[in-house]
Amino acid sequence: MKRSEILARCLVIIATLSVLVIPPAVRWFNNRQAVELHARIAETGGWTPESISAQAGTPLHLRLTSDDVIHGFAVGKLNGPAVDVEPGKVTSLTLNFDKPGKYTFYCTRWCGLNHWRMRGTIDVTGKGLVDPQPAPAPLYMTLNLDLDAPHPTAVIPVVKPSAVRGKELANAHPIIRYLIPDYYRSHSPAQVYLDLRADPSLTILKDPQVWDLVAYIWQQNTTPAELADGRQRFARNCAACHGETAAGNGVFADDLAQFDTLGTSGDNRPVDFTNPITMLGASPVLLQGKIIRGGMGTGMPMWGSIFSDDQIWSVISYLYSYHFEESIK
Amino acid sequence: MRYELTRFPLVKAVLKNRWPQLVVYTVMLSGFLLAIMDGLVGTPVGNQNYAIVFVWIAWWAILILAAVPFLGRGWCAVCPIPLPGEWLSHGAILAPRDGKKPWLNLRWPNRFRNIWSQNITFLLVALFSTVVLTTPLVSGGVLAAMLMVAIGTSLVFERRAFCRYLCPVGGFIGLYAQAAPLELRVKNRDRCVQCAGKPCYNGSAAGYGCPWQVFPPGLTRNTYCGLCMECLRTCPHDNIALNLRPFGADLEKPSRRMDEAFKAFIMLGAAMIYALVLLGTNGTLKSAAYSVGSLTWFGYAVGSLVFILSILPGFFWVSVRMGQLLSGSIDPMRHAFAAFATTLVPLGLMSWIAFSLSFVLTNATYILSSLSDPFGWGWNLFGTAGITWQPLLTTLVIPMQVLALVGGLLWSIRIAQKVSAETHITPLPVAIYATMATLTMLGLIL
Secondary structure, eight states, X not given: OOXXXXXXXHHHHHHHHHHHHHHHHHHHHHHTTEEEEEEOOGGGTSEESSEEEEETTSOEEEEEEESSSOEEEEETTXXXXXXXXXXXXXXXXXXXXXXXEEEEEEOOSOOSTTGGGOEEEXXXXXXXXXXXSOOOOXXXXXXXXXXXXXXXXXXXXXXXXXXXXXXXXXXXXXXXXXXXXXXXXXXXXXXXXXXXXXXXXXXXXXXXXXXHHHHHHHHHTOOHHHHXXXXXXXXXXXXXXXXXXXXXXXXXXXXXXXXXXXXXXXXXXXXXXXXXXHHTTSOHHHHHHHHHHOOSSSSOOXXXXXXXXXXXXXXXXXXXXXXXXXXXX | OOEEGGXXXXXXXXXXXXXXXXXXHHHHHHHHHHHHXXXXXXXXXXXXXXXXIIIIIIIHHHIIIIIIIIISTHHHHHOXXXXXXXXXXXXXXXXXXXXXXXXXOXXXXXXXXXXXXXXXXXXXXHHTHHHHTTOHXXXXXXXXXXXXXXXXXXXXXXXXXXXXXXXXXXXXXHHHHTTSSEEEEESOHHHHHHOSSOHHHHOBTTBOSOTTOOOGGGOOSSTTOOOOOHHHHHOTTOOEEEEEOOTTXXXXXXXXXXXXXXXXXXXXXXXXXXXXXXXXXXXXXXXXXXXXXXXXXXXXXXXXXXXXXXXXXHHHHHHHHHHHHHHTOOSOHHHHHHHHGGGHHHHHHHHHHHHHHHHHHHHXXXXXXXXXXXXXXXXXXXXXXXXXXXXXXHHHHHHHHHHHHHHHHHHHHHHHHHHHHHHTOOSHHHHHHHHHHHHHHHHHHO
16 A cells, blocks of 8 residues: 555544544543533423432532523522523533532523423532531421412401501500511411401501501511512512512413413413412411422422522512512511 | 636646645545534534534535635535545545455446436425524434435445435535536547547546546536546546636526426525525414424425425426417427526525525624534633624625625526527516516515
8 A cells, every 4th residue: 555545544534533532532521520410491301410419518510501592500508699501501610518418409590381390409418517406397387287278368458558557556556476476477467467356455446457567567577688588589480480570470371371280281370479368368387388398280389499498488578568568677 | 718727837736636635625524524423412502513503504604605606516526425435435545546446336327317316305405404404413413314325325336426416415516506607627629539548537547537427528517527626637638627717607508407407496496495484584484394294394395395396497487488489489398498497597596695695694603602612512612602692794684685686687687598599589588587586585585
């Protein structure tokens, strides 16, 4: 064989092999220390992989990419900001876990009807900070509530109750026992109203004034910061279905109304939080249970693995703000 | 009027020497294999995947806006697809090996020695194109399939049977190469008559016989000459020239072949359908074109085929027939139909240029981001991975498109006049047909 032919063959072989070998080798090298996490809309697979292992105290390096539309990434109960996961781009992220446990990561962008199904877990093992005592069971479980029971109220205010007016009334008519958190959380606003109405010390008050006291009790059990957090959390995580004004008319509402998440037809329109009949009949702890557990067969996801207790109470406080006039505490 | 480029020793030396061509081949083949691999294992996001961005945006732009109009089959001269099969068949990469015979080396069946197969392969790709052009995995699969078919064809049949008879791209490049200002021709046919052995066709120690199955002395049109330069190497009489010439010189000698006539209809119709589906705003139509295998897609496919293969040729047949009746011509209708179809070559080429300007300039910035991160694996090789998408030359696109289409119309009418001189059929009805086609295309694009 001529030398020129040998040279030509070497040129072609080296060039083509370089193309076929170098890119995968570089990728392998880049990914040695990192987990590559692919995002797709839930209908075509969600997160891949869905489950990641990590060690407490050891940084977890992630390379996030989307295979279709823009997604977001955040880890529940971990105080880190959500990051965008863009199609065809790679976002690097390092997570640090102090405590072992099972963490849930989820999509933070409204990527599709089943956006909320885009979840995965990070199983963190090893030695880390240990809580001095295990977390107590959520209040709704302690009270053994039936979360799915209807809870309409027969009593609703004629005018929107005002916490400011309620505060003035409370100065004249002390209602200290109604202000304690345990009472507030375990009673719906309608029950609070009925309790106040039945209180002999308040018989001189008219119905709207009693509702003002209910608003005052709500206000005393929240803070402006908590309401701001609840508003932001609702806008990011709940408004896709429940609507930006909480009226149950989010961008996915019509689709959810036609089909439930199991694929069968049925009316699963998201709850309208501006409806006083259902909202004033729901206690904070009932809402806590629904948020933690999810809708069980409806489109309502479970948030217990993502939101902390405080975050859930923030959202609940914010939801009541549609029925009570706010004021500066 | 011709200007011989090979009169310059440097040009001739570069074209005759196999090494410059091999270097280009190697780059092209590497890029092609990269596109296949990228399609198969890179990001499934089309606008960030090299297989989509480089093949269907960058390559297409170069091909339709520059290579075909100015170099004719210039792309075929550097196309990597037939190379592995050809090298395997020859048992060599550079010059022919002494005594080495190609593998089976069968003759391509006579029945299929035309471009009907290419018409079919192009239509097949066109019907699936919304998926092929946007889905890296499918795109990579199609490119890999083309490579495999080319290799298989080379091992079974003689010469570049794949390029000549099967390649879906080669068919239309050949059609539009007639309009290009570049040609390869013999300098003196009398010298060819006296040439013993005809090495330009049969090969010699200096090079292979024409891979495109063309007998160079018989070359009158660019359609089937792949500009591979083998005849330049093998001609013992220095009788091959690469010439510059006026645009559209081949079109003055209209083809009478029905397969080429239908290639012109297929290309013109496909440009219209692409403009309607890819540039238009009809979401239902886009969904139908994308939902391959669905009932709506079958509707889209059948509708497209009827439009391309029946409606466009049907109206054209009526136009030619009217011209025939008005002129009292006795030229057979079949001949007249095929001859006048030559007028659709500039019209179709300019329609494709107008269509391509829009989507190429809209998507060109993806080339920069894909260049730095061809697989969508988070690389930033040239610092351009994060570049944001923006359409280019937005104010100039429409004027350029109008200019291309109107220019194509005038060029077509001029060709129709020349065909008229040969067929003695008035060109008026065909000119009206070309005008209507241009107006349709303008309506679709604007």
